[in-house]
Amino acid sequence: MKLTNIFILFTYILLISCGGNVGKILRNEKIKSTDEFLVKKKDPLILPPDFDKVPEPGSLSQPKIKDENKLKKILKNSQNNSIKKKGSSSTEESILKRITK
Amino acid sequence: MKFLKKLYNKKILLKKENIYLLFLIILIFFTDQVTKNIIINNYSENIYFINEFINLDLIWNTGIGFGLFSSNSSLIYNLITLLISLVIIFLFFLAIDSERTDKIIFSIIIGGALGNFYDRLIYNAVPDFIDLHYNKFHWFTFNIADILISIGIVLFIIRGFLLKD
Numbered sequence: 715m716k717l718t719n720i721f722i723l724f725t726y727i728l729l730i731s732c733g734g735n736v737g738k739i740l741r742n743e744k745i746k747s748t749d750e751f752l753v754k755k756k757d758p759l760i761l762p763p764d765f766d767k768v769p770e771p772g773s774l775s776q777p778k779i780k781d782e783n784k785l786k787k788i789l790k791n792s793q794n795n796s797i798k799k800k801g802s803s804s805t806e807e808s809i810l811k812r813i814t815k
Numbered sequence: 816m817k818f819l820k821k822l823y824n825k826k827i828l829l830k831k832e833n834i835y836l837l838f839l840i841i842l843i844f845f846t847d848q849v850t851k852n853i854i855i856n857n858y859s860e861n862i863y864f865i866n867e868f869i870n871l872d873l874i875w876n877t878g879i880g881f882g883l884f885s886s887n888s889s890l891i892y893n894l895i896t897l898l899i900s901l902v903i904i905f906l907f908f909l910a911i912d913s914e915r916t917d918k919i920i921f922s923i924i925i926g927g928a929l930g931n932f933y934d935r936l937i938y939n940a941v942p943d944f945i946d947l948h949y950n951k952f953h954w955f956t957f958n959i960a961d962i963l964i965s966i967g968i969v970l971f972i973i974r975g976f977l978l979k980d
Contacts, residue, residue, distance in 0.1 A: 727881065731876045
């Protein structure tokens with residue numbers, strides 16, 4: 715390279731003042747974007763406050779059976795009572811018949 | 816010294832050509848200063864979108880071309896400023912003692928260089944505001960003086976090639 719060329723280049727770089735955002739040029743503004751290699755840490759797992767109150771799996775089906783049993787019991791009781799009522803009524807009637815005789 | 820004596824004897828400075836060139840230098844200098852003042856006073860706060868390729872983004876450059884030697888050290892800054900002043904003086908002498916075409920080219924370079932040199936003295940930094948970009952690829956932010964200096968250098972190189980042929 716000739717001396718004049720070096721002088722021209724030297725003069726040019728010295729006299730112009732472009733620049734300022736060299737970092738921006740070198741970075742290509744990628745810093746502003748999201749980091750594709752970033753591994754985001756998840757928060758540790760914590761038990762919910764009402765964890766003890768949460769029903770266990772399959773526990774919700776049992777009350778139905780119990781309810782059915784309860785209903786059956788109630789129905790049986792009502793039948794017995796009606797029978798008993800019927801029974802009592804017949805004895806009462808017989809007693810009343812005897813009295814009236 | 817010989818050159819200074821030659822200047823004094825021939826009264827080169829008072830030649831019509833040189834007076835015209837002085838006007839050209841002053842014109843370039845003031846054009847640059849006016850644009851810089853407009854930007855500093857009106858567009859200094861944010862980045863202003865002009866079109867897809869140009870933004871106005873005011874940046875203060877304390878170094879030289881391409882952001883080189885940008886530092887907070889006053890010693891480096893003053894040394895660079897001194898060096899620039901010497902180069903400008905040298906270019907002045909070259910312009911005076913050259914042909915008409917060269918005189919015009921040197922005047923364009925000197926006009927731009929004086930614009931940046933004045934800012935270095937006044938603001939201790941040069942305001943750059945033209946942000947040329949394509950998508951996210953940004954070129955170095957520059958000003959009108961930089962454009963004119965670049966034009967002058969390119970013309971000087973072209974002329975060099977033409978003279979060879």
